[in-house]
Amino acid sequence: MKTISIANQKGGAGKTTLLVVLATALAVNYGYRVLVIDGDPQQSITKLRASDEPALAGEREFLSDPTLDFPYPVVSQELAAIPDYLAQVEEAFDITFIDLPGRADSSLLNDVLASSEVVLVPMQATFLDQQATLDFLAILHVLAEYCKKENLEFQPFGVTSRKTASREEKEMNEFADAAGLARFASTLGNRVAYTRLSSLFSFLDLDYLKRIDAKPSIEQEVRAMCDELVAKANLSPATVPATV
Numbered sequence: 001m002k003t004i005s006i007a008n009q010k011g012g013a014g015k016t017t018l019l020v021v022l023a024t025a026l027a028v029n030y031g032y033r034v035l036v037i038d039g040d041p042q043q044s045i046t047k048l049r050a051s052d053e054p055a056l057a058g059e060r061e062f063l064s065d066p067t068l069d070f071p072y073p074v075v076s077q078e079l080a081a082i083p084d085y086l087a088q089v090e091e092a093f094d095i096t097f098i099d100l101p102g103r104a105d106s107s108l109l110n111d112v113l114a115s116s117e118v119v120l121v122p123m124q125a126t127f128l129d130q131q132a133t134l135d136f137l138a139i140l141h142v143l144a145e146y147c148k149k150e151n152l153e154f155q156p157f158g159v160t161s162r163k164t165a166s167r168e169e170k171e172m173n174e175f176a177d178a179a180g181l182a183r184f185a186s187t188l189g190n191r192v193a194y195t196r197l198s199s200l201f202s203f204l205d206l207d208y209l210k211r212i213d214a215k216p217s218i219e220q221e222v223r224a225m226c227d228e229l230v231a232k233a234n235l236s237p238a239t240v241p242a243t244v
Ligand SMILES: Nc1ncnc2c1ncn2[C@@H]1O[C@H](COP(=O)(O)OP(=O)(O)O)[C@@H](O)[C@H]1O
Pocket: 010, 011, 012, 013, 014, 015, 016, 017, 018, 044, 161, 162, 163, 188, 189, 190, 191, 192, 194, 195
């Protein structure tokens, strides 16, 4: 199992959105056994899942399949409990995504990050975001040193998950490069479609894109990011064949 945390000290950086987009596509279309841990006291993903219940009921009826379930479970866990919880679910899943709060007790947060093989850091380019992200890069640096000493796999990546192509964004990328933070080449655009998140339907599903009035080009954008994550996280091929 690979544990992938999505983290940044800044609230509103796009953590939850990036997590749901990736988790849903990797479960539905790539066939990975995905688990999502909601470690954010704001419980955004837990609330999203609850709001997706009527859509699941609709799909069950539409497909005449009362056993149809969500593509992955969402489990709420206190930060302090997450490292032990990960050990328990190790065999049952291929990928565990962890949604983390913007602000948290740093030692608890650090334990969760150090238990993750990959940390995705959504980077936004406004001045305040830059400051918060820079502080966070310093923490990641310390953690990376620690994990190296302990021989633990630990790969942090900056991800532009709300691309604006602004001067500030270019600056943010330069900061990240100077800080030695590896970056994803693929990006997600700043699009209304990403505010229409679903933990049931994937953005790789062209019918779903049509239903939410989204451009079909989103499919390529999301696929490129999934492919890059699979490669960078060294994910082994999925145990179940992909549906698309
Ligand atoms: N790529 C994007 N395009 C448009 N809106 C986005 C995008 N990513 C995030 N958002 C919006 O930005 C806000 C904050 O995103 P969210 O994922 O909740 O951040 P966080 O979990 O870091 O607090 C939400 O309203 C979300 O819909």
